[in-house]
Amino acid sequence: MTLPARRVSARIGSIAESATMKVDAKAKALKGAGEDVIGFGAGEPDFPTPEHIVEAAVAAAKDPKNHKYTPAAGLPELREAIAEKTSRDSQYPVEAAQVLVTNGGKQAVYASLAALVDPGDEVLLPAPYWTTYPEAIKLAGGSTVEVFAGPEQQYKVTVEQLEAAVTGRTKALIFVSPSNPTGAVYSPEETRAIGRWAAERGLWVITDEIYEKLTYDGVPFTSIASVPELADQVVILSGVAKTFAMTGWRVGWMVGPSDVIKAATTLQTHLTSNVANVSQRAALAAVTGPVEPIEAMREAFDRRRKLIVERLNRVAGFQTPVPQGAFYAYVDARGALNKEYDGATPTTSAELAELILEQAKVAVVPGEAFGPSGYLRLSYALGDEDLVEGISRIETLLGSK
Template sequence: MSAATPSAQSATDRRVSARIGAISESATLAVDAKAKALKAAGRPVIGFGAGEPDFPTPDYIVDAAVEACRNPKFHRYTPAGGLPELKAAIAAKTLRDSGYEVDASQVLVTNGGKQAIYEAFAAVLDPGDEVIVPAPYWTTYPESIRLAGGVPVEVVADETTGYRVSVEQLEAARTERTKVVLFVSPSNPTGAVYGPAETEAIGRWAVEHGLWVLTDEIYEHLVYGDAAFTSLPAVVPELRDKCLVVNGVAKTYAMTGWRVGWIIGPKDIVKAATNLQSHATSNVNNVAQAAALAAVSGDLSAVAEMRAAFDRRRQTIVRMLNEIDGVVCPVPEGAFYVYPSVKALLGREIRGRRPQNSVELAALILDEAEVAVVPGEAFGTPGYLRLSYALGDEDLVEGVSRLQKLLAEATA
């Protein structure tokens, strides 16, 4: 028998597939897990890593879940694409909140926003198709694109433009392989919010070049000051046949652990994604769907209370971070994150160490101040840190006070 070729030998010996092996761990979840492990070991770690509201899910939503647990119809399989009543309620909620009219048949209920993002990309991308991804980006976007066979093409914006990319930048990144542009407003990790004119300009550019748009609207209700959420397909209706909207209940209703998201899009794409989900996971947990139905069907009073708290924390964290020499923190207009530049601190000595990048700086901060933050490398832009201000007021002030004390020691 002839010896195996090197390539065949390599494939035979590989224990994890190249496709899955190339996926990196979620940096935000890794930081959160490490912070929780240290806290469990008795260390007083304060975590700014996970984008998770510190509020409990509102009572009326929990009550709906309890009632669903007792209903035998929810003890059985339900349609893979979602409960019909929830899909109808999501369509009604979308018209109410976004001014975008869709039919229930254009909705697919998913196991959280991450599954929605992957399935949306998987339904439209062929191997080698390019997706323009504005950076800083949430860590899951490029990994979902690659897993779906696509190629992420980064377009970087920084604090000088409020972390917003321009049509000119998008056009410079467009090639004959470009199929999709990702649009996220409000943004994770930066909190940037695109105004109506900017949103419309990007939408019309996409229409002009026949591109698909995937728009993530998960933070739609978390905007502050004069900023306003603008739904892309609502302001550019010509785009609706090539637009996929991703959303969910996690952030708006403090339901991160319930794992309910959705895709809204053209019927043929939603049907294809539903077919994929029917084999991958089948229906979303019925009790969670019942809770989501109560959430999207109810009023937004609980959301308003949470938004007021986030706004207060936003102003506090920005003020305190900007008091640190070497930190530049723009004011976010949405979501619940700040994304300060720490470039001026790199290479400076802090307690005998000289961090050369934001990964090393984040590690130093965790070791010396017992504060968990996520380095900018996770979001495609080294030299920054992401901090979530969705944690409680006291922890927020204590955590940033520790940062102030530690980073004040930085010397040339």
């Protein structure tokens, strides 16, 4: 018997590994080998999960009712709490039946695209974008149409740019504010304008709001789902990972029209069934619990945000706009390319990131992971001491202004 020439399906073989996870894994491998590596790669808060959430999980683990299968769409009380939170924070009135609890935010991204996108459909994706979006679009059979906004636009696309990218095959727009990887936050006016445009065009909007609680300088979070005209053609994605320092608990969700949530739930019944009940109980404690731990983390991120931008803008060839949300700085590093550093002359941000890792022992993510080359993403969700030391090493390697 002759085996087929292709052992792995073309569908799975065509997708790329998560660039942020790849950088983080490489940094951890080097650390494990004894190298003194500082990692700015993964978007993971360095804080422990708040104690009241951990206590809720411990209690849940001891309760036999959590040892069994539960509804695939999520625990009823968690779905109710998420519906109440979404109605309040996103100004999008929903009921518990319009909520699907997923195994982390990434599953919510895939489930929403799988439920909405058919082969041949196009999805507008503002760039720079989170590395998972185009791969999830591809898995759903769709095509990504990138719409790039550079630092001169504070990394925010305009209605005019989106309109120019629309074709007869356009099905949806992915909208992210606050943004990973740039930290950009769309103003209420910008958000409403894009929402109304999408509604007029008859497009679905998939909005990722996982960083909604992390904005700074008095900048408000505005959900595009609050645009009334979009009510029946918007899906909200979120989760507990970033706001509550719960990346390892794997609880996300999608919220939207009942028919879409029902379809995504059917997919989940075959894909994973219910999310781990202990994690769901922890998420319930997070969503309904005190806000003080969230605010303490946000204040720490705010301090680090100011520090990292100030230090990055000392580096020769770097220009870094001040992010207004999330916990990332997105560096315009084009001025540092095509110059010689210790015998190496990087011409792309991927080559520059490799040089910084090899020579300075600092892990950053190159712009190629998020769109065009020429940029670097650095997460400032790490300790102040490591932050200063890491940027100092980069400055020593590339020079000062």
